[in-house]
Amino acid sequence: MLRRPRRNRRNAAIRGMAEEVQLSPRHLIQPIFLVEGEGQREEIPSLPGSFRLSADEALKEVENCLELGLFNFIMFPKIPESHKDKRGNYSFADENFYLQAARQLKERFSEICLISDVALDPYSVDGHDGVVYDGKILNDETLHVLQKMGVAQAQAGFDLLGPSDMMDGRVEALRIALDENGYTDTGIMSYTAKYASAFYGPFRDALDSAPVEDDDIPKDKKTYQMNPANRREAILEGELDTVEGADFLMVKPALHYLDVILSMKQHFELPIAAYHVSGECAMLMAACQNGWLDYETAMPETLLSLHRAGADAIITYFAKDFARRYAEGKV
Ligand code: PBG
Secondary structure: OOOOHHHHHOOHHHHHHHOOOOOOHHHEEEEEEEOOOOOOEEEOOOOOOOEEEOHHHHHHHHHHHHHOOOOEEEEEEOOOHHHOEOOOHHHHOOOOHHHHHHHHHHHHOOOOEEEOOEOOHHHEOOOOOOEEEOOEEEHHHHHHHHHHHHHHHHHHOOOEEOEOOOOOOHHHHHHHHHHHOOOOOOEEEEEEEEEOOHHHHHHHHHHOOOOOOOOOOOOOOOOOOEOOOOOHHHHHHHHHHHHHOOOEEEEEOOHHHHHHHHHHHHHOOOOEEEEOOHHHHHHHHHHHHOOOOOHHHHHHHHHHHHHHHOOOEEEOOOHHHHHHHHHOOOO
């Protein structure tokens, strides 16, 4: 045999030289679920190891993460019912606790990258990412709200805006609004290919943000989030986001869409982000808690597979666990 690939797997030193990709905490983005108030730290039942935090606790959390070499954070608010309405007005209100927390985080830790969530669902009584009227999600009306929300977030100090709503034209609308208001350095990590997925369940539990049950309200997000059957459509979305001014293109979910991540990586020069979503993390955790899989090896392999497929940046609820093991030299 002239070719014996096993020769390059003979020992750890050789395997090290032949290794194609390495994952480190600098690629990872830690999600933070933010609640109003003080001293709050409640674990999310369907997402063990993730917590809903008030701003003071979020500050401690970020400090711990920095010690582990995690510098990137994406923050989502859980908005009390009393602040919700049909048009998401609280999302850009001065007293908004999410914006205030962002300001505190960036004042205290200027070195971090803080990513926002731009969408109506946390603020909407209907639980949809856009304005609902007559049983429909209105695209262009929603863009006006997103612009106000985005500018308020830039003003609060977010480094990157994360439009997760899947309205057409939102990246351009945000870019124009940011530039007009002088926020030319605020970037956009666009949820380019966000699918109407079954794997967002634990996240919606965490934030209580699922579409409400009502005959006049669409019960799913299929008229704006993408059909899980489509890969080429992700390229169309990527082309639009690129010309509209996005700085990162995201695929979401991640693990069930590795082919989409690879296609995007091959098609575009912009960095690719992947959102390893709540349900995908919960699946692995449940198997590990049952003793069916080994967390110590399955967790890093999972994250590595996302990086190998082409994800430069990975949003994952495992970020801290990975970073801890990385710091200990275990992964
Ligand atoms: C909504 C949003 C969702 C997630 C991030 N932003 C849920 C949804 O679209 O219903 C899901 C993330 C996860 O499951 O981890 N703007």
